[in-house]
Amino acid sequence: MFQGTLIAMVTPFTRDGEVNHARVKELVEFHVEKGTNGLVPSGTTGESPTLSGAEKLALFGTVIEAAAGRIPVIAGTGNYNTRESLEMTRSAKNLGADAALVITPYYNKPTQEGLYRHFMTIADSVDLPLIVYNVPGRTSVNILPETVARLADHPNIVAVKEASGNLVQVSRIHELCGDKITILSGDDGLLLPILSVGGQGVISVTGNIVPDRINSLIAAFEQGNHREALVIHRQLADLNRILFIETNPIPIKTAMNMMGLEMGGFRLPLCDLSPQNRKKLEETLRRYELIS
Numbered sequence: 001m002f003q004g005t006l007i008a009m010v011t012p013f014t015r016d017g018e019v020n021h022a023r024v025k026e027l028v029e030f031h032v033e034k035g036t037n038g039l040v041p042s043g044t045t046g047e048s049p050t051l052s053g054a055e056k057l058a059l060f061g062t063v064i065e066a067a068a069g070r071i072p073v074i075a076g077t078g079n080y081n082t083r084e085s086l087e088m089t090r091s092a093k094n095l096g097a098d099a100a101l102v103i104t105p106y107y108n109k110p111t112q113e114g115l116y117r118h119f120m121t122i123a124d125s126v127d128l129p130l131i132v133y134n135v136p137g138r139t140s141v142n143i144l145p146e147t148v149a150r151l152a153d154h155p156n157i158v159a160v161k162e163a164s165g166n167l168v169q170v171s172r173i174h175e176l177c178g179d180k181i182t183i184l185s186g187d188d189g190l191l192l193p194i195l196s197v198g199g200q201g202v203i204s205v206t207g208n209i210v211p212d213r214i215n216s217l218i219a220a221f222e223q224g225n226h227r228e229a230l231v232i233h234r235q236l237a238d239l240n241r242i243l244f245i246e247t248n249p250i251p252i253k254t255a256m257n258m259m260g261l262e263m264g265g266f267r268l269p270l271c272d273l274s275p276q277n278r279k280k281l282e283e284t285l286r287r288y289e290l291i292s
Helices: 021-034 053-067 082-095 112-125 145-151 167-180 188-196 211-222 226-242 250-258 275-287
Strands: 004-008 038-040 074-076 099-103 130-134 157-162 182-185 201-204
Touching: 004 211, 021 053, 021 211, 038 074, 053 074, 053 082, 074 082, 082 099, 082 112, 099 112, 112 130, 112 145, 130 145, 145 167, 157 167, 167 182, 167 188, 182 188, 188 201, 188 211, 188 226, 201 211, 211 226, 226 275, 250 275
Parallel strands: 004 038, 004 201, 074 099, 099 130, 130 157, 157 182, 182 201
Antiparallel strands: none
């Protein structure tokens, strides 16, 4: 159901640190024009840990209203608390979200059975497509392929965003689940390898600024033109690397500011890109002709 280029949206802030809803609407229009396949507000790239519940709901509402059914909206509703994740998912559905991205609970370090029950509780309670988000580097817990396979039997659990960086694990998910669940890359640099082991798209950070290039890579692969897909993969490699030179979303938000998109600053504990890395980022953006 959800495949291709899905964007982990940056959350723009005003000068006084509030969510800039006018800029959010402009971002939605940009992605509609570029042919993006879906928008994911309030994920990690959207600084979700620093947004209040009310801010998240207002953000969902703005994106859904601006999208107006032209592009799917996948609300980032998960956190470390099952009850709050459930309520946020229910609220996102009531606002008109097309799906929800639900992260594995962080800090708690649940067992595989606890992870299974977490996602099943939400899937049983809210009739909305869910994307399981696995990013053990941030959450300190890894949802195993066997647990994903159990979850894939639920009709509301439609995809997994895999950001473990483990291609053997991704391949195993596809082996166990087949077409019962869509595998999405959670790492721009691993998009092509993940496509090669059964993936069908990406929830992308890099796509915030070059969604058309991500689209081209996926299209080339799907059309069987693997050599062309590899060329695009190599062309994007330096950009993908520089956008993770510091903690996401610091580099991508800085890049968008450099490009004149006015994303604003960061909420602590995130802070500005270091001067030496800012220089490297600027040089890379110039080479990609994203800034003059």
